[in-house]
Amino acid sequence: MSINKQQKEVDQNYGAFKLMLPDLLKTDANRYALMHDQQIVACFDTSRDAMEAVRKLLQAKYFSVQLVTNEPVDLGYFSRVGILSAI
Numbered sequence: 001m002s003i004n005k006q007q008k009e010v011d012q013n014y015g016a017f018k019l020m021l022p023d024l025l026k027t028d029a030n031r032y033a034l035m036h037d038q039q040i041v042a043c044f045d046t047s048r049d050a051m052e053a054v055r056k057l058l059q060a061k062y063f064s065v066q067l068v069t070n071e072p073v074d075l076g077y078f079s080r081v082g083i084l085s086a087i
Contacts, residue, residue: 006062009062009064010064012038013035013038013066014064014066015038016035016038016039017033017066021068024040024043024068025068025069027043028043028068030067030068030069031044031067031068032045032046032047032049032050032065032066032067032068033050033065033067033068034050034053034054034057034058034063034065035063035064036062036063041053041057041058041063042057047065050065051065
């Protein structure tokens with residue numbers, strides 16, 4: 001996947017995440033949402049748990065992880081798209 005396609009995946013996931021955020025704050029505040037194809041796969045207590053789930057649930061698919069909070073947070077690598085084989 002090219003950088004442009006990776007950025008598009010991140011942008012689309014983030015756009016979907018922002019729309020879901022009000023509901024997520026009620027159920028999963030301060031947890032990490034694992035996202036793929038603009039959908040939440042699951043939420044986890046730690047970013048490490050989210051990354052372990054990538055290996056189990058997504059295999060070699062692209063993903064992003066977002067912290068469920070109303071505060072702007074840069075998770076660095078985790079807020080960007082990844083691919084399992086590159087981990």
